[in-house]
Structures are given as structure tokens and as C-alpha cells.
Amino acid sequence: DGGITQSPKYLFRKEGQNVTLSCEQNLNHDAMYWYRQDPGQGLRLIYYSQIVNDFQKGDIAEGYSVSREKKESFPLTVTSAQKNPTAFYLCASSIGARSQGYTFGSGTRLTVV
């Protein structure tokens, strides 16, 4: 079955450490996205990528980095510069950047301890 796989489901990180969240899709979608969810807030866009080897900052990119070396993969690194990294992270993909409908992964909950 085609879909998006995010791993791990739960992640604990010590303060000051970088951590990378995985997002893989086998839908042959061109565009991929990373969103963050905090309690009482809507999903906020961190980074997005329209094609391989290209990505753009979203509304809350500070303290995060991404890469898009393969069409299937769009990993997100939460760096030590991110002041409040504890959150739920969702990855999504779509056929094109302006296309209809996103497919979402099941998310990674990151907790800084």
C-alpha cells in the first residue's frame, strides 16, 4: 500500500542535542511538507519541498533544517537552536505543490527531557 511513513513514533531528546525525524513516501509525490502541532494551535508549516534538491522555509523554520536528496525522503532535523522543540510533528506529501489534497503520515511526538 502506498503511503507516508514517519519514524519514530515517539522520540526523547536531551536538551542541546540535534535529532532527525524521518519521513518516507512511496506515492511518487513531488511535494513534501513538515508541520508542527502544539496544544491549542493549528498545524504550522516548518519547511516544504516542491522537487528534489529544493526546499523553502515555512512560517516557523528557525531552529530546523531539512534535506531533499531523494524524491521519497524528506528528513527534518531539530537542532539545538530550536528553543521549544517539544511538539507533535507531521509530515505530508502531495502530487504537486499546488495540487489537490495532502497525504499525511502518522506523526512523531518529540519530547525534550
Place this chain on the structure above:
Amino acid sequence: ILNVEQSPQSLHVQEGDSTNFTCSFPSSNFYALHWYRWETAKSPEALFVMTLNGDEKKKGRISATLNTKEGYSYLYIKGSQPEDSATYLCAFKSSGAGSYQLTFGKGTKLSVIP
């Protein structure tokens, strides 16, 4: 940053009741309006993508309408069932700057009581 508002924030309905909720979005530079259903412990699932003023879309007991001139969309659920319990998200896509981004509302959390 674009403002997308959803109301109510949450509601409880009895099984069999019909219900509706609202999504408000900017009325300028409209490109598309998305609705998603997000059940607990699952991934958000696309319900509708609406692009034309006056659009009405239906999927089973769920339907949605769109008014781009005044900037709102309604989601209706007829004869609510316990399996309809979820958070319903709307998201706005602009045709202007940032047109590759979806801006999400905070969602409406629906609980259907058996």
C-alpha cells in the same frame, strides 16, 4: 501569516443528530479550501478540496459548501455516528504570496455520544 478560523472549537452531539461547523478564511487571493478529518491516533485524512465559489461536495453523510466572496465554508454531518468523532480541520491555500502553503485552522473537535 494568513488567518483561518474554525468554530466551534469543540462540540458534543447525540448519535443521530445532524451538525455543522464553520471555517472562515481570507476572501482575497483564494485558490483552494481543504477539509480534513483527523481521528485520534491516526493520520489526517482528506475529505474535500474545494476551488470554486458555490461549490458543494458530498461524501456519504458529510457535505461541504464554499463561499469564496465572503470567505467561509460549512461542513455538515447528517445523522452523526460515533465513528464520526474526530477533529475536523480546514485549510486555506492562497493564490498570492506563499501560494504553495496550506494554512490550517485550529480544528473543530466533534464527539458523538452513543
